[in-house]
Amino acid sequence: MADKWLLIDNGTVIDGDANPPLPDCAVLVHDARIVKIGRVDRDTDVPRGAQLTVIDARGKTVMPGLIDIHCHMTYGLARTEEEISIYTPPELRTLIAAANVEKVLAAGVTSISQPGGSYFIGVGLREGIRQGLVHGPRMTSAGRYLTTSNGLTDWFPDATGDPESSIGKLTNTSAEMVDEIRRQVKAGVDLIKLADSPYGDFQAFTDDEMKVCADLTHQLGKKITIHARGAAEVRAAVAAGFDHIMHGNYLDDETIEALANSQIPLAPTQLFMHHIVEFAKISGHRKSIVDATARMNEATMDGLHRAYRAGIKFAMGTDSGFATVPYGQFHARELEILMLYTGMSALEAIQAGTKHGANAVNLPDDVGVLAEGKLADIIVVDGNPLDDIRLLYTPGKITHVVLNGVLQTFPEDIRTRFVRNNYLPHEYGWELLTYERVFEGGELPKTQLDWPEDVRADIVNDVRKHAKAAAEPIGPVAE
Helix, strand or coil: CCCEEEEEEEEEECCCCCCCCEEEEEEEEECCEEEEEECCCHHHHCCCCCEEEEEECCCEEEEECEEECCECCCCCCECCHHHHHHHCCHHHHHHHHHHHHHHHHHCCEEEEEECCCCCCHHHHHHHHHHCCCCCCCEEEECCCEEECCCCCCCCCCCCCCCCCCCCEEECCCHHHHHHHHHHHHHCCCCEEEEECCCCCCCCCCCHHHHHHHHHHHHHCCCEEEEEECCHHHHHHHHHHCCCEEEECCCCCHHHHHHHHHHCCCEECCHHHHHHHHHCHHHHCCCHHHHHHHHHHHHHHHHHHHHHHHHCCCECCCCCECECCCCCCCCCCHHHHHHHHHHCCCHHHHHHHCCHHHHHHHCCCCCCCCCCCCCECCEEEEECCCCCCHHHHHCCCCEEEEEECCEECCCCCCHHHCCCCCCCCCCCCCCCCCCHHHHHCCCCCCCCHHHCCCCCCCHHHHHHHHHHHHHCCCCCCCCC
């Protein structure tokens, strides 16, 4: 087999480490790794007879593949929690996830971490990608979220119990948390995910419980993260030594100082919350949810600006998997949102979307930066994202995706493929049919057959036909 080389020539290189861009620069790849950045002489730097693929990146930007550390592949573009946690069978959830993960890679996201999902589907998806059964990015995955009776993913009332199909696992004591962590590690997870209070208005796990979870997870060689919107749980997670933290919507000065000193990455995952408000008329969220989210977003913007000035390390997470943030569409928009909510520059935002996510995918020294010796996860962008960060999620602007040194190819309709959970067998109607809504304040017609045309159902017409037929003679009756 011929020796395989890849040359990306004449581009402007952004290395992912917030260094100034390098114009008219080449990146040379041999097998899975970058071997040279700068001027490349094809006669001397590439062995004679080697198989060389050349990409002309003139007028384009060459940068590391994006890393999304908050991507839920098992959610299936969900509109409701029931779609995520009850109705869609695990076999179908697995197939839907496998179909959707290719869209993520096509969007220039070459590594993802799934911080919680259904069953151990994420572990299977990760292995399917590694073995070439599924076309997708590098991946790490947690299992079900560990929560308490007061935490985010204890969705269902005690009367119905905690179904195995739910993304949340109820653990109300330290012993239960230890048992679940051991079980999940045995099943092959890369990280453990805790789910604290839904909106950050209280701390659902105690400080001691967080420390127990973090210590055991690290003892077993895995990483741990947490859904933490409030200052108290963020501060407790920092003290317990969590590897990265999600959200941080309400941050006080004490918490900001602790998080900045620790250099534990914070992934605000603000894209989801921002879309709820920005696109409320399209998505159809209830006004109460939109108003509450708008208030949270305002507080978040204040806190994240202070956090940025204090030197907190940010990473990119999108919560992709909901209908509001579909796979392959808006991942890089989190970088635009980070710039808005923190005041960081485009160069710093790209660092958040590349280098700062590498630890969450277990490759802190191998991905997220373009440098000699690093793994060749690379994207080529038509234009300069430092001038317009939106290029990174504009259709057609990511012209090439390289994963592990291999130039990727995708179906032409990849951006318009939407495979979703839609298994809702018990449907009772989506609208509230009040008397006033049906009859608009008028009197009830004398019979159903006299209902207005726009109210009358097909079954009414059927009843009328059957009634007419019953009144007609049916002929002689056989003796």
